[in-house]
Amino acid sequence: MPAITLSAARPFDLDCTLDCGQLFRWQRRDGAWVGVVGDAVIAARQEGPALLFEGADERRIERYFQLDLDLPAILASIDRDPFIHAAIARHRGLRLVRQDPWECLVSYICAQNASIPFIRCMIENMARCFGAPLPSPWGTHHAFPGPEALASRELFDLRQCSLGYRAGYVLDAARRVCGDPGWVERVGALSFEEARAELMAFRGVGRKVADCILLFAFQKFESFPVDVWIRRVMREHYLPGGGPDRGVSCREYDAIAGFARDYFGEYAGYAQEYLFADARAARKK
DNA sequence: GGCCAGGCCTTTG
DNA sequence: CAAAGGCATGGC
Numbered sequence: 001m002p003a004i005t006l007s008a009a010r011p012f013d014l015d016c017t018l019d020c021g022q023l024f025r026w027q028r029r030d031g032a033w034v035g036v037v038g039d040a041v042i043a044a045r046q047e048g049p050a051l052l053f054e055g056a057d058e059r060r061i062e063r064y065f066q067l068d069l070d071l072p073a074i075l076a077s078i079d080r081d082p083f084i085h086a087a088i089a090r091h092r093g094l095r096l097v098r099q100d101p102w103e104c105l106v107s108y109i110c111a112q113n114a115s116i117p118f119i120r121c122m123i124e125n126m127a128r129c130f131g132a133p134l135p136s137p138w139g140t141h142h143a144f145p146g147p148e149a150l151a152s153r154e155l156f157d158l159r160q161c162s163l164g165y166r167a168g169y170v171l172d173a174a175r176r177v178c179g180d181p182g183w184v185e186r187v188g189a190l191s192f193e194e195a196r197a198e199l200m201a202f203r204g205v206g207r208k209v210a211d212c213i214l215l216f217a218f219q220k221f222e223s224f225p226v227d228v229w230i231r232r233v234m235r236e237h238y239l240p241g242g243g244p245d246r247g248v249s250c251r252e253y254d255a256i257a258g259f260a261r262d263y264f265g266e267y268a269g270y271a272q273e274y275l276f277a278d279a280r281a282a283r284k285k
Numbered sequence: 286g287g288c289c290a291g292g293c294c295t296t297t298g
Numbered sequence: 299c300a301a302a303g304g305c306a307t308g309g310c
Binding site for chain 1: 290292
Binding site: 118122162163246 | 299300301302304305306307308309310
């Protein structure tokens with residue numbers, strides 16, 4: 001089994017990275033992780049400083065996990081106070097993964113008003129129904145269906161995947177993307193604000209979903225998605241006060257995200273992930 | 286068996 | 299412009 005060697009200068013924590021809620025297609029299987037990335041079924045596990053993997057070559061693994069990024073420098077830049085410091089210490093090695101833009105778009109459209117286990121369920125359903133089968137030593141998995149594979153379906157077919165009212169959004173997105181090849185390059189070349197506006201033109205994509213896509217698929221690291229968890233954390237530790245404890249209004253969203261970009265800097269998105277991971281871990285206990 | 290979930294869209298005040 | 303209601307579904 002090939003391996004990549006990690007170090008204090010190049011930290012990485014596979015468990016934190018795969019379990020922090022940014023990805024939906026990895027599962028633990030007796031000590032290892034198995035996941036679908038593009039058309040590859042990948043198995044990986046970590047033994048101390050060794051990242052062991054199968055199913056893809058080393059270049060692809062390094063690119064996927066963004067191991068070339070100087071994580072210590074990024075973490076130093078967001079380490080602004082004791083609270084974030086503790087979150088960083090508890091999850092050091094968590095990295096943002098380079099996700100496929102199309103899959104990420106659909107995943108986070110589905111993520112609205114859904115729990116993480118339910119999101120995983122919706123995505124697995126779509127893959128099983130409409131994605132190419134991918135035989136592997138760890139069983140047959142399915143690739144996430146491309147936009148063409150979904151655009152040719154009817155609303156009813158997507159509803160069968162438990163998407164609920166999100167089915168229409170996904171179908172719209174599929175048809176829109178099919179009629180606009182090159183959207184990835186175009187969005188990727190835009191500034192954060194412009195790219196965000198472009199993504200919010202998709203039905204079912206608001207601030208939060210757009211920010212997730214920009215952070216996870218377009219490496220716009222200043223993006224700071226504000227969900228109910230992050231809102232809670234920010235209220236308790238950074239921006240006390242605010243309106244009713246229900247949803248996140250546009251104004252509050254902009255206030256929180258704006259503050260975070262000023263406060264944490266150009267890698268605010270990394271701060272967001274560490275805060276999110278820490279909040280979720282705290283709830284489990 | 287409620288409650289809540291990595292919200293968004295539409296309508297109303 | 300801000301605030302509230304509706305929304306499909308499943309896990310806990």
